[in-house]
Amino acid sequence: MNDRLTRIRESEKNSHIETYSRENLYDKNSWLQKPIKTVRELIPLFSNYKELRVLDLGCGIGRNSICIAETYQNITCTVDCVDLLEIAIEKLNQSAKEYGVSEIINGIIKPIEEYEIRQDSYDLIMAISALEHIDSEESFIRKLSEIENGVRENGIVCLAINSNVRETNAKTKEPLEAQFEVNLPTEKLQLLLEDIFSDWRILKTGVAAQEYDIPRNGSISHLDTNVVTFVVQK
Numbered sequence: 001m002n003d004r005l006t007r008i009r010e011s012e013k014n015s016h017i018e019t020y021s022r023e024n025l026y027d028k029n030s031w032l033q034k035p036i037k038t039v040r041e042l043i044p045l046f047s048n049y050k051e052l053r054v055l056d057l058g059c060g061i062g063r064n065s066i067c068i069a070e071t072y073q074n075i076t077c078t079v080d081c082v083d084l085l086e087i088a089i090e091k092l093n094q095s096a097k098e099y100g101v102s103e104i105i106n107g108i109i110k111p112i113e114e115y116e117i118r119q120d121s122y123d124l125i126m127a128i129s130a131l132e133h134i135d136s137e138e139s140f141i142r143k144l145s146e147i148e149n150g151v152r153e154n155g156i157v158c159l160a161i162n163s164n165v166r167e168t169n170a171k172t173k174e175p176l177e178a179q180f181e182v183n184l185p186t187e188k189l190q191l192l193l194e195d196i197f198s199d200w201r202i203l204k205t206g207v208a209a210q211e212y213d214i215p216r217n218g219s220i221s222h223l224d225t226n227v228v229t230f231v232v233q234k
């Protein structure tokens with residue numbers, strides 16, 4: 001790992017460890033309060049399936065996975081949940097127990113870069129605010145191709161990716177290095193996604209300017225970002 005990557009990875013890890021130590025799944029006034037709207041909209045699309053295979057890359061504590069497992073607990077369903085943080089997978093497993101879906105949720109402590117996605121193995125692959133933390137632009141593009149290849153016919157890919165992220169100290173307004181491993185210009189990211197998934201059906205696409213504060217090594221960072229949402233069907 002080069003210095004930049006080590007620095008970003010460390011601060012990204014600490015920021016999430018701090019949040020996950022403090023907050024629980026579905027806590028009110030937390031970003032973990034409920035699954036994102038795009039995922040909530042997707043859930044009914046699998047209602048006629050007898051078997052469902054889902055992959056959640058950078059799953060965190062299961063905000064988007066647990067409710068899929070709950071919805072489809074009466075069919076053959078597995079939700080593979082990958083995150084590099086032990087605390088995320090511990091809390092995911094706790095919640096899976098609490099919501100009666102331990103048999104369905106499969107927590108995997110691993111960097112996304114190292115998780116091999118086999119060809120035609122999933123009906124849904126989602127990565128919500130996660131792929132921008134892959135270690136380089138090259139492995140980001142490689143992982144997108146693996147995702148493209150890993151979805152079965154009619155399967156869905158659901159991505160939300162931060163782009164053009166600007167980070168400042170929330171108090172002093174001092175500009176800081178954005179702690180995102182892959183921080184692409186918005187348009188470049190959109191073109192890349194359209195190219196990799198060129199013959200897929202677009203179910204939803206858009207860019208939302210968002211700003212929020214996050215803990216960063218003992219202080220608070222303010223983030224301005226363009227979140228690219230991209231949902232496509234094979």
Ligand SMILES: C[S@@+](CC[C@H](N)C(=O)[O-])C[C@H]1O[C@@H](n2cnc3c(N)ncnc32)[C@H](O)[C@@H]1O
Pocket residue numbers: 012013016057058059060061062063064082083084085088110111112113127128129130133134135
């Ligand atoms: C912003 S959170 C989003 C979590 C979840 N997708 C959600 O929507 O609630 C990003 C997550 O990605 C994980 N993460 C960051 N870099 C990763 C990597 N290279 N491999 C696996 N997980 C990673 C973090 O630990 C964190 O849990």
